Amino acid sequence: MKIISIIGNGNVATHLYRAFNRIAPTLSSLPEVKIINSRTLEGLPEMSDLLLISVKDDAIKDVAERLKGKGKLMAHTSGSVGMEILNGCCDKTGVFYPLQTFSKEKELDYEEIPFFIEGEDEETAGELADYARLISRNVTFADSQQRKQLHISAVFACNFSNHLVALADKLLQENGMDYKLLLPLLKETVKKLETLTPQGAQTGPAVRGDLKILKSHEEMLKDNKEMLEIYRLLSESIRRTKGI
């Protein structure tokens, strides 16, 4: 039986642990999966087939050093850190990056999560991809440069979008409503992108060139410097993209 040790206790580590524990028990060779505290390394097996380091970027190097000799294959799960940070810490190294927004409280359909794999050689990459395919139907390869671009793109598309909803929620709450009223709209905004490109799907006053509404919105936001600045910058960006 293969032993997978996941080092970390953040959102990603927690969800990877759940995902590997949820593999259909009909599989011939179920792995044994452990989740290990990165500070104490308590309970770490003498030898793991796969060491998955899922800690803050700053801590990867240190944790990897402390895991020397403890695994046959070592990978980190970060979108922003190169593979080479693991050099010298294990015979075979790579990256095992799930492109998803993880919150401990929220269950996930792991099969849908895109995993981006990198390995120091083809064999290692293939082996990591095999592990990823145990939990996801969506496994591809990406080098460090591509992975960094995926990560920053995810910050724009997901982290920033979520924050825009938080800002909208604040406005709505000040007027006796809340963000839940926006949920059908948000769902449709994403659903449209299955059939239209984001440029083709763009709606709203900025892309229509409706200067009167833009002006009245700026007027409404005049006492909220932060939202006003965001409103202006993004509206200008939409207009520039459209070429108006």
Add this chain to the structure above:
Amino acid sequence: MKIISIIGNGNVATHLYRAFNRIAPTLSSLPEVKIINSRTLEGLPEMSDLLLISVKDDAIKDVAERLKGKGKLMAHTSGSVGMEILNGCCDKTGVFYPLQTFSKEKELDYEEIPFFIEGEDEETAGELADYARLISRNVTFADSQQRKQLHISAVFACNFSNHLVALADKLLQENGMDYKLLLPLLKETVKKLETLTPQGAQTGPAVRGDLKILKSHEEMLKDNKEMLEIYRLLSESIRRTKGI
């Protein structure tokens, strides 16, 4: 049989026409629905039970004037324009605002669309709400102030978010990938908001206070002034919201 005339040929007019035409034919009193070009008014019935004005905000006043005497009840569909713009154009006036992102090419589940209704008196509001309930299960009342806040909130949560995906797409395309890789992430970003508040759902380097990643992302964007500015402004705003 009630006659509904929808004046306009934009995305909203087109979808309202489709929605009213899709009402289950088992209903006892199906309305007759017409879509009328706002310039020519060709084919406008002598008298409509409901005139729905679905044109650009700037044109509402002019179209309403030209529709005098042609309807028993008149409403516009704009999020940003007050009800009073229709004063004097019909005995009964109101607002019929669907909070959704409409693209002609994209089919919609109309039943889910939130409609926000306002009427110059209770009876008119009730009548408009009855029309809205023919096509949606999600009908509520909102005054002009609330409607304006809903509209600007939708710009933040939907229009701006979609544009962030367009910017991400540009980055990805420059690296041989595209925005479709982000779709599982986008779906989950919205799905989380069914159980977590946007503040509780926030993930990413800014809310974690991961200054190293923030810096490396800014470095990656240094030749893209527009995206760099958006990255900085939104990351700061996330950090301010979190109080870090």
